[in-house]
Structures are given as C-alpha cells and as structure tokens.
Amino acid sequence: MMRYLTSLLLLLAMFGCSRQEAAAPATGQDDKPAYGDTLIEASIGEPSTLLPVLASDSASSDINGLVYDGLLRYDKNLRLEGVMAESWEISPDNLTITFHLRKGVKWHDGAPFTSADVLFTYQMYIDPKVPTSYAEDFKQVAKAEAPDPHTFRVTYHQPYAPALESWGTAIHPKHLLEGQDVAKSPLGRAPIGTGPYRFAEWKTGEKLVLEANPDYYDGKPYIRRVVYRIIPDTSTQFLELQSGGLDFMGLTPIQFSTQTDTPAFRRGFNKYRYLNFGYSYLGYNLRKPLFQDVRVRRAIAHAIDKQELIDGVLLGLGRPATGPYKPDTWVYNPNVKTYPFDPAAAGKLLEEAGWRDGDGDGVREKGGQKLAFTIVTNQGNDLRAKSAEIIQRRLKEVGFEVQIRIVEWATFLKEFIFPGNFDVTILGWTGGPEPDQYNIWHSSKTGPRELNFIHYKNTEVDDLLERGRRTFDQAERKKIYDRFQEILAEEQPYTFLYIAEALPSVARRFHGIEPAPAGITHNFIKWYVPEGEQKYAK
C-alpha cells in the first residue's frame, strides 16, 4: 500500500536478490538467441499516464521503465551504471556532478537526444505548474546547465548523496513537451522515449503493446513485442497464466508454494524468488505514555515470534526484518541487537516497568490502568490483517489486551495516522538501494502529514541522517548507517517484522534470464526465445 519513490525505483523495488526455484532451463542445440516472439504480462490496473513526471501508479511505472531511460540505473548488482549518461564525475567538494551523455541516441520519433532534453526534464520537474509528486530531489539543485549537447552539469546547495540515484529519473523529450501543458500532452497516451521498447498501441481497458526499438543503443531487444493485458483480478491473472494467456506474473505465497506445485505448471514455467526492497513493521505512537517506555516496546518485540509471522502469513517466503534495510545490501548491519521470541523475557521487562497482573484476569495493569492498546491497519492488505491477529494472540500470552481495527485507506490516514490518533499500526515501507531515510526518521519530519508520524525524536539519529545524505563515500556512509541501525534496534520505535519475497514466474520458453541481486528483469532486453520455441509468429 506504500506509494513511494520514482518510477525507476518502483521498477527496481520489484526485484531484489534472487534465487531460481526451478531447475535451469534445459540447454538444447537450438538454445541460440533469436529475435521475435511476444511476452504477455498482466497489469492489475489501467496505467494512468505514460508521462513518468505525472505517473505514480505501478502499472504506468512498469511500462514507462521500458519506454524511457534515465541517465543512470542500478545494474544487476545494485550499483549505479550509466544509461543515457556514458560516464559521470563528482567534483571534489561533492557539490557538482557532471554527466557525459551518450552520443548518437535518438528519440523514438527520430529526433536526436541531447543535454537540452535533460535540462528540460529538470526544469519540468521543478516547474510549479507541473503537478508532479517527484519534485523534492530536484529542489536540492542550485544550478543546472548544459554547456554542450553532450554534457549536463548540476550543482547542489549542499552535498546530496541521493542525488545520483535521482538522475535515474526518466528523461522526457523537450521537442515534444516544451511550452505545453504537460498534464494534457498527448504523450501521456502515446509516449516517445529513448528506451528499449517503443509504444505501439493502447486499447483502453484491454491491452497496451510495446515493440522492440531496433535502434536501441545497447542493441535491439530480442523479444519483439511486450503486451500488457489489463486484468484487474489476481485470481483471473493466475488462471490466465495457467492457460497460457500470460507469460509472466508475480505470484502470491500460496500460489507459489502450493497452487503451482503441479507437473503441468512446472513444464510450462520457471519460478524465481528473491527478497523485495521494503519491509513490514509494527510502529508505536511515541506520543502515548505507554509507548514512551522503551521496556514496553522491547517486551512487545520479545513477545512476537517473527518466524511464526513469516510462516503463517507469507508461508515461509520471507525473512525476519531487523531494521530498515534488507540483508543482501551493502548498507545492512547484521550486528544489531535482536529480540528473540521469549515470552519470559517480555514478562520480566513488563514487571520491571511496573505492569503486573494483580487481579489474575490475564491482563496486566499499573496504577489502575490496564495494559491495553489497539492495532490499527488499512483495509485491503490481507498480510497486515493476519499479522495483527497473530501478534494479538502472542501479546495476550504476556498480559496485553490488544484490539484490532481495520480501516479503509484514506480514512486510515486522515483519521488515525496523521492526527496521531492511534496506539500501534502495522504498515510497510518500500525502499530501494539508496539508504537515505531522512523523511521517515528525522525529528523535523513529524509535522502534519509527514512520514515520521510515530514522532520518533533522537538527536543522534537526526545527526546521522543529516550526515548520511551529505556523504558520498560508501565506506563512510556505511559507518553512519550502521550506527543508525544500531540505535533503531536498541530503541525499537518500530518493531521490524518481515521482508517479503518477490515470487515471479516466467514461461519456460524465455531464455537468458539471469537471477541477480537486482532480481530478474535487469537484463530483460537480453531475454530471448529460441527459434523453435517461439509462440507468437506475428
């Protein structure tokens, strides 16, 4: 339910470190890359607009990711690599980044791609008249210039480490958008980018078709056509997948572990699994006196069996979370304080804090007050509702009385989260390889509708977050964020619950899939179907 991050990141967020579930596809004699065939995917909703500056839904972002390119992107090992930028350098004072753009790149309509397009894109993102939700990163820029057609230079007010990632934002064509009302541009329905696939057609409510861009700088993609069928129901998608109407789909845990465990499915599909970026957490409202006592928060952490949650909710297809980063990234700190499942320890902490069950009704009390609170979460996320129930039961065992409330999303935010009208919530954050967490944890971000809605305030964390986003050197940053993770683990403002796995399955005729830390679609343009196995001739 998190709506977060730029299109690039949304795409990336789907793919983390990966592991192939099925045996590798048999390599026959005809296992040679060949051009042709169609890959059919399902899209859960109608894409809203194919202009990345306006789009904030995942359906649009998936498509935009193939049609547009940014200057940079994360490679299969989650390191930044050049796309429309051939190379870049950062000035010694960390204030200026100079991008050297790729030469000879053309927009899908044939116009040349130059630094003017990059400058225009930047100006469009900060233009107050453009209704974009992604302006923040670009507002840090002090000066942007295009000294020649193949050089683009940005200078920041202060060193800003997330800057590089922000230049993974799709570059928009200046010659088609300049001087127009971007929100009304026909490009929203028929985009022109520089990416590996060109827009072909969009039949509202039915499908959207992309075709391989023969002039792509990194070579023409093998798969000739990508079709997104709009199928709003995941059960229907799954039936379509089984009947061959889809070639690619992200599975749910139950589909992955039992419903696809048939010989017919294994013959037709490969399954993959890898950790998502993003985690679920139990967040405590730190303005409530009950949760201002760290012993109570630690007691709750001890009372929850994370593995049980993962087994029960994700059918084992996930990992316990100990902090905001996932275990296979450079920034992850494995040496933080953990809270093993231990009801006795939880009980002891509560005793220390003065919570005792005096009247023997199974609920602890202190000063005439019962140890009771309500977990509130949003409707429509089954995983969260189930997690809440399991947690409710475990906490009952150590003497809490827990109620659960499940509320429709907009009401949930408006009436509960933003006004601080909640005790505990179960929510999730989606992230990416960039470790900056300023907006979620900094004490300045506790204002109305800001993301630190639990009101976490820690001066050392504030300082670490400020330094973290000003430091470019990875080893230095690692030290900063290691300490940050230690403090969070120590203080438990959230109890981090689990990280779910992405569970894509792909029709077996597609070869060339290379599972990597970034997932499986990082080399999508190198996927192919050998000549003899191609399914769609036209």
Next chain:
Amino acid sequence: MLSYLTKRLLMMIPLLIGITLISFVVIHLAPGEPTDLQTDLNPKASAEMRERLRERYGLDQPLPVQYGQWLGRLARLDFGESFAQDHRPVFDKIVERLPVTIMINVLSIVTILAVAVPLGILSAVRRNSPFDRVTTVLVFAGFAMPSFWLALLLMDYLGVRLGVFPIAGLKSIGYEYLGFFGQIWDVIHHLILPVFVSAFGGLAGFSRYMRSNMLEVIRQDYILTARAKGLPESQVIFRHALRNALLPVITILGLSVPGLIGGSVIFETIFAIPGMGKLFYDGVMMRDYPLIMGILVIGAVLTLIGNLLADLGYAMADPRIRRSG
C-alpha cells in the same frame, strides 16, 4: 397525455438537482481527497506541492463554490476533467466504456427473459410438481451463489482444464489478424461465460416473479370463463393468461434501464471487462469527484427516464390504467 408528459419532465429538473446536491455533499464527506493518492506517505511530495495540486483541482475553494462551478459546467453539458493523472474529459472516459457495458447488460437481460419467462410459466402451470420444485432450487442456488465464485469455478474448469473457453477479456491476443467472421466468433466466444454468469444470478428473481404473476392471473374469473368455454389449455394459458401476466414485465424493463449502464465491479474485475462498474469503483477509491458525479448524473437521468418510460408503456399496454389516468 401531453400535459402529463410535460409535467413529469419538468418535475425531473428539481429532482435531478436534489440528487446531484446530495451526491456531491456525500462524496465530499468521505475522508480523503484526490490529491492524497499522489502525496500521502510519499517522501518526494512536499506540502507546497500538495497545495499546488489542490489549487489545480479547485479543491481550495469552499464546497458551495465548488458545487456551483460544477453545476454551471453541467448546465453546459460539460462533465469536467477527470482528477486521475490522465486528466482526460470525464465524458470520454464514460463513453469509451459504455458500449461494452450496455452490450453485456442487454445480452444478459435478453438471456434472462428468454429463460425466465418460460420457466416461470411452466412452474406456475405445473405448480408444486417436481419440475416446479427442481427449478425453484436451481434458480435460488443461482441467486445465492456469489457470482465471482461461480465465475472462477467455470474459468478454472472450462478455461484452464478443458481449455474450451477463453478466461478473461473480450478479445484474443492476435485478434487483429483474424478474418471478419473470426473476429465476430472471437468476441462471442469471450462473451459466453460472462453473459452466462451474469444471467444466472438474475434468473431467480425474474422467474419467481413470472410464476407468481401467472398464478395470480390463472385464478381470475376470465380464465375460468375461458376454460368453461371449452378452450384448449394451451390457448387458455398463452392467449388469455400470459398476456396479462406479462404486463408487469414492462415495469421491470423500465427499472432496468439505469442498470444498463451500471456494471458490477466484481464481475467486471473477474472477467477483465472494461465496464462502468470498475470505472466507478476506481473513481470512488481515487476520490475522482468529477468522474463520480458524471456517472451519478447519467445514472440518475436514466433512472428518471426509465421510470417515465415504464409508466408510459404501462399506460399504453393496459387499458385499465389508461382510463383511470
């Protein structure tokens, strides 16, 4: 008759304004705004950006002003621009989804009529026979069964296991390469399951209705007269009884006019049919006020027209009503 018609038409205007006013207030009472979807819990969105969006959508104005502006546009038949990120005219979004919705609803009503009318007559004529009991059980099973469940079962069995029907959507991939008749067959093939599922649930109401009408008519004196004259039973039923029993169908048809443009969210979602139900549901979830209001207005107008047509049709078909009116 003409003055009656004018009166009815004029009365529709305040009624319509009342409907829009209530709808407008109610949808604005729901917490959340269209801008929230883009800005809430989004670290890249600033407060300033939120204000900018609200201004663009006119949400910074007081509610009465917003309603006035909306009504003014409506008077010029302008439904406004959708708040969704595609910013397309509401009218276009509705029009592109209407044909499919109307087609499926018409097909399903025709199917229901074609099956339910004979079923109802037979059940009435052979009241309490095994046939009557079996159909009662069947149609109520159809009525009680959640349509999404039936749809999924049929898709799994007929689509995945037997592979005789396509699962979702209205056209195959590669539809463009089919011949003319191939294309027609392709669409029909895709429509069979959805129409069957949507009609199945509607059988119960209609066939029961038909049955009770028929039973009532059969008890009338003129049927007794017809039988006493020695007419064959088939003539008694089809000539004398059926005609009268069918009269209330007019009312039902009139009431189903607004239903023609309303779709079912669940049903359209399961079959991946781009219809009005899904459009409206998504509009509500996104708090896309112009779109919601557009659909409500069209629905309200059609309901009012449908009622009017039903009344008129009834008056034409039934001399008793015509004379008293």
